[in-house]
Amino acid sequence: MAIITAKSESHVQVTIQCAKVAHIQVRIRSGGHDYEGLSYVSDVPFVVLDMFPLNAIDVDIASGTTWVQAGATFGQLYYQIAKKSNVHAFPAGVCFSLGTGGHFSGGGYGNLMRKYGLSVDNIIDAKLVNAMGDILDRRSMGEDLFWAIRGGGGASFGVIVAWKIKLVPVPPQVTVFRVKKSVAQDATDVAYKWQLVAPKLDKNIFIRVQPDVVNGTVIVSFIGEFLGTIERLVPLVNKAFPELALLPTPQEPPTIYAKSKSDYVKTPIPKEAMKKIWDLMIKVNNTRMQWNPYGGVMEEISASATPFPHRAGNLFLIQYRVFWTEDSAMVTNRFIKDSRSFYEFMAPYVSSSPR
Template sequence: METMGKLSFLITTLTIVMSISSTTSQSSIQNFLNCLPYSQVSEVIYTPNNASFSTILNMKIQNKRFRTTTTPKPLAIITARDAYLVQATVKCAKRNNIQIRIRSGGHDYEGFSYVSDVPFIVLDLFLLNSVNVNLKEETAWVDSGATLGKIYYTIAKNSNSLAFPSGVCTSIGAGGHFSGGGYGNLMRKFGLSIDNIIDAKIVDANGNILDRKSMGEDLFWAIRGGGGASFGVILSWKLKLVQVTPQVTVFNVKRNVSEGATDVVYKWQLIAPKLHKDLFIRVQPNVKIGKGGEKIVQVSFIGQFLGTVEKLLPLVSESFPELGLKESDCISMPWVNSTLFWYNKPIGTPLEALLDEPKDPQPVYSKFKSDYVKKPIPKEGLESIWKMMIKGENFFMQWNPYGGRMEEILSSETPFPHRAGNLFLIQYLNIWIDESPQVIERHVNFSRLFHEFMTPYVSNSPREAFLNYRDGDIGANHPSNVTKFDIARTYGSKFFKENFERLVNVKTKVDPDNFFRYEQSIPTRSTN
């Protein structure tokens, strides 16, 4: 009876605490809403009482693991249409001690831009999406809510010789993509997105709008690869556009393991980072069903060359004859059309498809992870990797080659440290449809198991990871309103290596109260 009495007391106490917490949250959110410019509230603020709340929230949730009935929901969503409301949102949230999550495209693999384990609001930037190209300067100002597709489309409408090095998924928002690095198939020639950004506008923790000059070089350094959400709300970026050839050549050559794919992959490791910087060849191992119904591994060699087929074929024939690239494998097109090819759109798809944004994300669940490879994986290792892949269900990888421009930029030039010394970056992708908790757990566990299996073949001390391929497994603060320095150093060293300490110094200077924080944010120096 004594035990039952204690249990009853604990339940009663927990109920009271939850009730107080709920009341406090409701009081804070009401004060927050009252703090905002009243004339705009009805048009841009969505609370759970609003009929459109779920539509607005789910519109940019790209991973349905974070769209379940048990997923924590924001107290409000602010769909900012101008910089003034962004400023007001930051000031009012800080005044009422409400955590803020900043979302541009919703592709955050762990949902950190729209989910939290403490009461929070979402500042959604999808309506801030203008793209303005200056042909004379060969630059463009792009808002954080602009998708990569809109950026590519607008550049191409203004010029057939200008481009911008960035990602292949055209529905990604510029805000998070650029602030994490911006990785794409032009990086061997031109570097990452952040290597071609020359200015930015940010709302800081005090609600001030700063550009490169007023924010200073330290903060400008930090937001180009250190993740913008630790430092403020990035409104827009100024891009330095790059010159590309009138035609680029793309190809996708597939080889089964039974057809010698292992030998081709092994040779690719040796030469892909050393090829001419105009050539980028991604290796993508997938599990397929063979003719007999058995699982097999098929490897796709997906390439892009800044030039014509006539120049490409001799280059590959000399350096990579094992690929067996033929003229019939190659397709020439303007650069902007190649962005549709990389996004798996059929050849001939109209450019307007770059502007398409799904009204509702595809019904898929996913778990992603990353690794860096510094030494060639031996053939025996590759064979064991293929066998391990077959044990999964909807698991595949993308191996993206380094070299070229990435070898020329110092690791301290931006917070992104993964430069020279890498052969390639691995992205592990696990995608499925079934929403049952058991299936979700099985897939997530397999991703973790595979990542552990790859330990002998990848970087170590630290085992490096790519910020844009967000992975909560490598360290995260819970609850997210408490940032512990030791935990932050764990994930920070993997994302940023030696640049982590400088990021901490910048954070301490520009946001000493640690207002902008989330599970993997940069801590202040005073954080315990």
């Protein structure tokens, strides 16, 4: 197996041509957001064509269109759209790490599907490298092939290097909600009614059901998104689905402040010291630690191999973090003081250099 990271369309062309001559299969990776890992497996010799460097995004608000290369993720795409407009969006998935190339090729559903359909319903052009190494757009590939790549698995027909998508209008304010019901709170009855109600709701409302096992029982979450204000949402849902009992409780997006520090540990922390650390964490309350193990290759690389010298001799790296939500100097100073106190408390158990 070999991995090719394409940095230009010509790299894609050459990869296909060479693979054809060598009689090896090409497996295409866009974002790699694939539960089965199909980009990395094959029954025959293959090469992975990784598209991640091809992630250019050209948002044109005037025309309401965007060209997005197949290696871009939806986090990147949504960010670029939001930079230019708060009343434009694109109907697709909610995972920011999801790659556009594979998602579009498979159809592409998301929270806006009831309003605007799937991603493929809003794709108006594409660039594809075929088995001969030619670059085709919608006109040159023909409508049959253009139809096939929008939901038929793009890799079945060639390597799609870019998509032209049609942006959709959204209001400047959207509303989201989450209602949880346990089995004891009639979750079964409410979930059953959801099956009857949800497909018939106003198309601006999208409600997902998510059952989970929590502490030995099933909790069903009803997770909703509405293209509009809370004042419009509540009466709509309460009329059609009163079991959710939505209340107008607007909330501002939470702002979290934090202070972080780190240390290296070269000798094991004694159990008695750990108990003291736990006690201090409980006392400080809003604190968290992460212990990241060293060893392995980190033990084998010389301290002078790179400008980063912290290699052999370290058991693990500790990260400390205190966090708070109040926007006041008094609260900030208190948590900064707590952070420094915690850091000093750890001094006997961590490396003195660096510190």
